[in-house]
Amino acid sequence: MSQDEATYPVITVITVCFNAAAFIEQTIQSVLSQSYPHIEYVIIDGGSTDGTVEIISQYSDHLAYWHSKADRGLAHAFNLGLGQARGNWIIFLNADDFFLNSTVIDEMVPHLRRHEDADVVFGETIITACQQNARPLPFRKIFGQPWSWQEFRRFPIIPHPSAFTNRRYFKRVGVFDESFRIATDYELYLRGGEKLRAHYVPVLVSGMRDGGLSQKNIIPTWKEGLRAQLLTRALPKCSAWLNFYWQIGRCFLGKLAHLVLDPLAPHITLRHRNSGERPNILS
Numbered sequence: 001m002s003q004d005e006a007t008y009p010v011i012t013v014i015t016v017c018f019n020a021a022a023f024i025e026q027t028i029q030s031v032l033s034q035s036y037p038h039i040e041y042v043i044i045d046g047g048s049t050d051g052t053v054e055i056i057s058q059y060s061d062h063l064a065y066w067h068s069k070a071d072r073g074l075a076h077a078f079n080l081g082l083g084q085a086r087g088n089w090i091i092f093l094n095a096d097d098f099f100l101n102s103t104v105i106d107e108m109v110p111h112l113r114r115h116e117d118a119d120v121v122f123g124e125t126i127i128t129a130c131q132q133n134a135r136p137l138p139f140r141k142i143f144g145q146p147w148s149w150q151e152f153r154r155f156p157i158i159p160h161p162s163a164f165t166n167r168r169y170f171k172r173v174g175v176f177d178e179s180f181r182i183a184t185d186y187e188l189y190l191r192g193g194e195k196l197r198a199h200y201v202p203v204l205v206s207g208m209r210d211g212g213l214s215q216k217n218i219i220p221t222w223k224e225g226l227r228a229q230l231l232t233r234a235l236p237k238c239s240a241w242l243n244f245y246w247q248i249g250r251c252f253l254g255k256l257a258h259l260v261l262d263p264l265a266p267h268i269t270l271r272h273r274n275s276g277e278r279p280n281i282l283s
Contacts, residue, residue, distance in 0.1 A: 008038045009112055011105055011164070012064075012087030016077040018046035020095030023209065025055050030098040032062050036105040040064035042084045044077045052095075075176040075184045082175055088112075089121075089164040092185070096209040097161040100126070104205045111201045112164055119169040119197040120189065123205035125159035130209045143208075147198045153234035154243050156186040156225065158198065162205035182217060183224035190232040218251045 013031050017024055031041050043056055045068035053068045060066065065084040071077045078092060089112055093099065108123060115121055124144035143159040151157055163185070173191045176184045189196060222244055229240045 007113070009088035009109065009116075010038045010040060010086065011036065011109075011112075012085040012090045013039060013041050014078070014081035014085065014090060014092050015041070015043045015094060016046075016074065016081060016092065017043065017048065017052060017095035019048045019050040019052060021048070021051040021055060023098075024052050024095045027093060027095050027098050028056070028059050030100075030102075031093065032059065033102040034099065034105045035103050036109060039105065040085070040087055042066065042081050044071070044081045045069075046071050046077060072178060073181055075178040075180055078184060079175045079178070082170060085167065088116075088167060090167055090170075091161070091164050093161050093206065096130075097125075097206050100204055100207055104203065107203050108164060108201060108205065111199065111203075115197075115199045116166075117197065118166060118199045119172075119192055120158060120163050120165045121199045121201060122158050122163040123201045123203040125162045125206045125208050126204060127210050128207040142204070144200065144202075147200045149194045149196065152196075152198075153190065153194075153229065155247065156183070156189075158185070158189055159206070159208070160185040161208055180224055180228065182221045183228050186225055187228035187232065190228050190234045193232070193234070219248060222247050222251075 015024075015027055015031070017027075020027075028041075028043075031039070041063050043063060043066040045052060045056060045066065047068055047070040056063075056066055056068070064086075067080075071080060081092070082090065099105070104123070108121070112121055122144060124142050126142050143157070144162055145151075145157050148157070169192070173188070177187055180187050189198070225247070226240055226244045229235045229243070230237060234240075235243060
């Protein structure tokens with residue numbers, strides 16, 4: 001690493017998308033508006049036919065690389081993006097995700113410099129409505145919390161749209177496992193085991209629109225999580241299965257609670273939800 005890169009690390013942002021015309025432009029603009037100057041942006045489109053390609057092409061002069069062609073799924077697309085990445089740190093910001101304001105990378109870089117030997121440095125992600133001018137959804141948990149291997153091996157507490165992964169980590173453990181279609185990032189970090197060097201930063205980095213792949217497919221998502229836990233030996237078999245049923249139950253009880261409580265949201269003030277505080281979401 002050169003002295004300049006140590007002082008000003010290059011951040012590679014990778015966006016993977018397919019038929020994402022409704023939201024891809026906001027994702028792109030949230031990256032290109034960043035005040036931090038040392039960013040390279042890579043977009044991997046899976047062969048969209050809905051106008052996504054036309055939107056991406058309008059920004060082609062600002063991209064380090066992009067293509068639009070069929071791939072073998074999410075993990076393969078991630079790996080195609082990795083093949084083009086030259087940054088010291090890599091973050092995946094998909095088409096349903098966006099940076100919350102123009103300074104989030106500037107806010108994270110001092111922590112990346114301070115923890116340059118970490119495998120991953122991550123902030124927080126908030127769930128927003130699935131609409132153009134997305135606002136935080138009421139009563140949704142903010143994802144991202146202080147690092148704990150004991151917690152992580154049971155639940156994916158690293159939110160991928162706010163996780164900056166050291167490129168050296170991929171050299172050590174390999175790329176994404178294409179046999180996983182949803183829990184790709186969870187399996188990747190579980191591969192690091194209890195010696196995974198992870199550092200949490202209490203900064204809201206990104207918004208993730210409600211209704212993504214994992215949120216629409218709760219049982220398949222947790223089945224993949226279970227398989228990742230067993231494959232990496234993060235949990236004993238009995239503990240992994242008990243955790244699986246516990247997490248499924250929590251998810252469905254949570255959905256029921258939202259049906260009851262969400263209509264009450266306009267009458268309740270909560271930080272980051274309807275209080276007027278952060279996040280300052282780009283529109």
